[in-house]
Amino acid sequence: xxxxxxxxxxxxxxxxxxxxxxKGDSDWWKHATFYxxxxxxxxxxxxxxxxxxxxxxxxxxHLIDAGINGIWLSPIYDSPQVDQGYDISNYYAIDPxxxxxxxxxxxxxxxxxxxxRVIMDFVPNHTSDQxxxxxxxxxxxxxxxxxxxxxxxxxxQPPSNWISCFGGSAWQWSEKRQQYYLHKFAVQQPDLNYxxxxxxxxxxxxxxxxxDLGVDGFRIDAVEHxxxxxxxxxxxxxxxxxxxxxxxNYLYHIYTDNLPETYQLVYEWRKFIDDYAERTGSDTxxxxxxxxxxxxxTMLYYGSADGSVLGADFTFNFFFIQNIxxxxxxxxxxxxxxxxxxxxxxxxxxxxxxxxxxxxxxYPTRFGPENxxxxxxxxxxxxxxxxxxxxxxxxxxxxxxxxxxxxxxxARDPATFDQVSRDxxxxxxxxxxxxxxxxxxxxxxxxxxxxxxxxxxLASQLVEGEVSHYHNYRALIRKxxxxxxxxxxxxxxxxxxxxxxxxxxxxxxxxxVAFKLGWHNNSVEETIAVPEISCQNGIVALTSVGSKYTVG
Ligand SMILES: *[C@@H]1O[C@H](CO)[C@@H](O)[C@H](O)[C@H]1NC(C)=O
Ligand SMILES: *[C@@H]1O[C@H](CO)[C@@H](O)[C@H](O)[C@H]1NC(C)=O
Ligand SMILES: *[C@@H]1O[C@H](CO)[C@@H](O)[C@H](O)[C@H]1NC(C)=O
Ligand SMILES: *[C@@H]1O[C@H](CO)[C@@H](O)[C@H](O)[C@H]1NC(C)=O
Ligand SMILES: *[C@@H]1O[C@H](CO)[C@@H](O)[C@H](O)[C@H]1NC(C)=O
Ligand SMILES: *[C@@H]1O[C@H](CO)[C@@H](O)[C@H](O)[C@H]1NC(C)=O
Ligand SMILES: CC(=O)N[C@H]1CO[C@H](CO)[C@@H](O)[C@@H]1O
Numbered sequence: 180x181x182x183x184x185x186x187x188x189x190x191x192x193x194x195x196x197x198x199x200x201x202k203g204d205s206d207w208w209k210h211a212t213f214y215x216x217x218x219x220x221x222x223x224x225x226x227x228x229x230x231x232x233x234x235x236x237x238x239x240x241h242l243i244d245a246g247i248n249g250i251w252l253s254p255i256y257d258s259p260q261v262d263q264g265y266d267i268s269n270y271y272a273i274d275p276x277x278x279x280x281x282x283x284x285x286x287x288x289x290x291x292x293x294x295x296r297v298i299m300d301f302v303p304n305h306t307s308d309q310x311x312x313x314x315x316x317x318x319x320x321x322x323x324x325x326x327x328x329x330x331x332x333x334x335x336q337p338p339s340n341w342i343s344c345f346g347g348s349a350w351q352w353s354e355k356r357q358q359y360y361l362h363k364f365a366v367q368q369p370d371l372n373y374x375x376x377x378x379x380x381x382x383x384x385x386x387x388x389x390x391d392l393g394v395d396g397f398r399i400d401a402v403e404h405x406x407x408x409x410x411x412x413x414x415x416x417x418x419x420x421x422x423x424x425x426x427x428n429y430l431y432h433i434y435t436d437n438l439p440e441t442y443q444l445v446y447e448w449r450k451f452i453d454d455y456a457e458r459t460g461s462d463t464x465x466x467x468x469x470x471x472x473x474x475x476x477t478m479l480y481y482g483s484a485d486g487s488v489l490g491a492d493f494t495f496n497f498f499f500i501q502n503i504x505x506x507x508x509x510x511x512x513x514x515x516x517x518x519x520x521x522x523x524x525x526x527x528x529x530x531x532x533x534x535x536x537x538x539x540x541x542y543p544t545r546f547g548p549e550n551x552x553x554x555x556x557x558x559x560x561x562x563x564x565x566x567x568x569x570x571x572x573x574x575x576x577x578x579x580x581x582x583x584x585x586x587x588x589x590a591r592d593p594a595t596f597d598q599v600s601r602d603x604x605x606x607x608x609x610x611x612x613x614x615x616x617x618x619x620x621x622x623x624x625x626x627x628x629x630x631x632x633x634x635x636x637l638a639s640q641l642v643e644g645e646v647s648h649y650h651n652y653r654a655l656i657r658k659x660x661x662x663x664x665x666x667x668x669x670x671x672x673x674x675x676x677x678x679x680x681x682x683x684x685x686x687x688x689x690x691x692v693a694f695k696l697g698w699h700n701n702s703v704e705e706t707i708a709v710p711e712i713s714c715q716n717g718i719v720a721l722t723s724v725g726s727k728y729t730v731g
Contacts, residue, residue: 208396208465208492209529210665211248212565212656213298214572217537218255218277219263220607220626221569223619230607230618232278236286238610241637242295245572245649246656249296251398251467253537255283256302259309261367262588263605265400266307270385287393296395298465303382304401305368312381313369317356325375328361329353330411340413341435344404345589346425349435363404363435365588373405373444383451390455396465397452399445399491402480403470406440437472442479445490449482453489467531467566468494471501474523484525493531493564496520499554500539505547510673510696517561517671530563535571541604544577549697552651552723556692557681559655562669567652570608573637574648578606578629586626602626611638646724654721663690674707682711691717 222234232255242250254264257272264274273280287297306313315323330338330350337350338359350359351366361370371378386397414430422428445468452464468480468491480494498516502508524530534542534554543551551574559565580602582593590600607624609632610617615624616632629635640647658664667683667690674680681692691712695705722728 206463207296208249208463208564210564210659211296212246212559212567212659213249213251213467214242214245214247215251215253215536215566215568217253217569217605219253220605220618222608222610223622223624226620226622227276228619228622229276229625231276232273232282232286236282236289239289239293242290243293245653247295247567249298249395249465250290251298251566252300254300254302254400259307259367261307262365263586265302266305266365266368267302268307268309269311271388284392291393296465297393298396298398298467299389299394300400301386301397302400303371304404305362305364305370308367308369317353317360319356322377325372326378327369328372328407329356329358330361332359339411340430341407341411342414342425342427342430344427346427346591361407363401370404370407373440374409379444379447382448386448386452387455390452390459390461390464394464395462396467396492399448399466399468402445402468403437403441403472404435405444406438408434408438437470437476442490445480446482446488449489449491463492466491470494471497474498474519478523478525481525481528484527486525486527493529495533495566496531497533499532499534499542499558500536500545504545505698509676509698510679511676513557513679513696514671514673517557521562521669521671530561531566532558532561532563533566533568534558535568535604536566537568537605538601539604541568541575541577542571543574544603547697548574548576549725551648553692553694553696555648555652555655556721556723557671557679557694559652559659560664560681560683560690560692561671562664562667562683565656565659568604572649572652573609573640574635575609576629576631576635577603578627578631579603580606580626584627609636611636646722646726646730648724651721651723658690658720661688661690662686663688670711674709675705678705678707680709680711689717690720 216235218235219230221230222238223230224233224237225231254267255273255277256264256267257269257274258264258267273283290297312323312326316326332338334352337348341349343349343363345364349361349363351362352359362368363370412434414432414434417428417431419428449466452466456464470477470480477494480490482489498520502516503512521530542554546554582596585596585600585602587601590596606626607616607618607628609629612633614621616628616636618624618628637649640649662685663683667685670682672680677696677698679694683690693709719728719730722730
């Protein structure tokens with residue numbers, strides 16, 4: 180069968196149904212959809228300008244309706260909020276900005292009542308400088324001396340040339356201790372010393388505390404930064420054009436990033452968490468790791484290929500984020516990214532697909548708004564786990580933020596604010612077209628609400644019978660639970676520079692996605708053979724917004 184004249188930006192999924200029973204069931208998380216909530220921006224229940232845990236509780240009906248299986252909460256722990264909660268001053272307390280421990284317990288209970296799991300962010304790479312451990316360590320209080328990475332130097336000459344991810348030297352002089360401490364991020368975020376066994380014990384205590392409270396797993400933040408070489412050797416220069424000596428990319432991070440000890444640490448945590456689950460008879464507690472690295476390095480965080488050593492249940496697949504962009508990519512690039520990943524992943528492990536998060540521009544901005552539905556179809560119907568960043572389900576786009584309104588500590592230079600700032604993808608969720616997009620009751624919001632909310636909001640996409648990004652997302656989440664999506668074989672390939680096909684097959688049951696990309700804003704019609712659609716009785720199950728096809 181030929182698909183004739185697929186109009187530009189037309190995407191549709193074809194589904195042929197034939198009832199069949201699958202054999203054996205897998206772990207709950209292996210086909211799950213995890214939904215990342217950025218709590219500051221999700222829903223502000225007390226009108227103080229910042230989202231909070233009661234706000235998440237208010238929006239539980241939406242999460243249930245969407246059909247997601249788990250929420251992952253970006254950090255809500257006690258924090259001076261220098262880096263929006265990634266600078267933790269107490270791992271055992273909830274920041275009052277977000278609510279109380281009772282609120283969190285209520286959220287966990289409510290979520291569990293609806294079959295939704297709760298994943299907490301685990302931020303092991305550093306603490307806040309306001310943490311008691313740091314105060315004690317700086318003071319050389321007995322037992323705490325080596326909780327952080329301290330090194331000698333003079334106020335003029337730091338121990339090495341290492342650079343912080345936020346720019347400038349990664350070393351900060353402490354008058355009090357008369358030594359330098361390492362900070363891979365902000366000055367207020369001293370790095371913990373993982374060569375100290377006491378730090379390992381502290382982290383296990385922390386994991387256990389939250390598992391006792393009922394959380395279903397952890398997303399481990401920035402784990403690649405946990406270790407650096409003992410001898411503190413200078414890193415070599417990259418000699419990249421236009422990159423200054425304060426810029427993180429001035430150096431190759433061969434001595435501070437993704438050291439072999441880092442995988443060992445993940446393997447150690449995995450064992451600890453698995454042992455806990457076994458001891459308490461609970462379901463698998465899932466571990467997801469955040470690592471920006473090449474494909475081979477990324478795979479090492481899963482564990483060994485034969486499964487004799489296990490690491491994360493999955494480590495985020497950031498290749499859509501790292502390797503695809505609107506201006507320079509085409510269907511062949513997508514084909515390569517997906518197939519390279521699937522080929523590199525040892526068979527025993529579970530794949531995962533990520534389009535965006537709180538650290539990268541929203542995907543409609545990176546891939547073009549015409550491709551919103553197409554990418555959701557591909558990401559949700561490829562095998563394995565789907566991770567959705569809040570707002571992606573209805574196609575929220577980047578907000579508009581000026582330098583003066585910016586909150587991101589990594590974007591301190593007005594000249595590079597637009598390239599560096601992560602504020603654009605963090606503006607409040609656009610729930611409806613009322614005041615402040617329904618995020619709160621009108622108080623000034625921590626980041627401005629995008630002006631796009633008048634037309635781009637969830638409520639406008641709930642109209643029964645209309646094709647919308649949200650209706651498509653919701654349908655896809657359900658389709659993910661059908662046999663071809665769960666257990667089927669996978670074909671994903673470029674048919675031309677602008678067209679792709681994804682086919683999942685399980686016995687006589689097939690799901691086919693035909694995707695015409697809108698990369699180049701090209702509205703030329705293309706006639707193309709799609710041999711993957713060979714069945715006689717296929718029906719159009721979903722169409723993208725703007726498609727000329729109709730369901731049925
Ligand atoms: C600092 O060190 C002194 C002397 O060891 C000790 O008495 C004091 O309690 C310490 N302060 C903190 C904050 O640990
Ligand atoms: C420092 O340690 C690293 C890793 O062990 C090693 O590759 C490097 O050569 C050492 N540098 C010096 C100057 O000893
Ligand atoms: C990645 O691993 C594969 C298989 O072990 C190997 O063939 C390939 O050269 C590696 N790629 C890089 C960039 O190291
Ligand atoms: C893509 O190209 C346009 C036009 O040349 C340019 O304005 C825009 O900044 C580019 N976007 C990216 C992400 O490079
Ligand atoms: C606001 O949204 C509601 C429901 O989504 C819609 O009925 C109404 O027309 C919208 N108003 C404006 C001014 O867009
Ligand atoms: C696509 O190109 C047309 C004609 O050049 C232009 O009017 C339209 O705004 C463009 N659309 C996008 C999404 O860039
Ligand atoms: C990769 C990365 O930068 N991850 C996080 C590690 O911690 C910093 C500082 O708190 C966060 O900003 C990052 O998001």
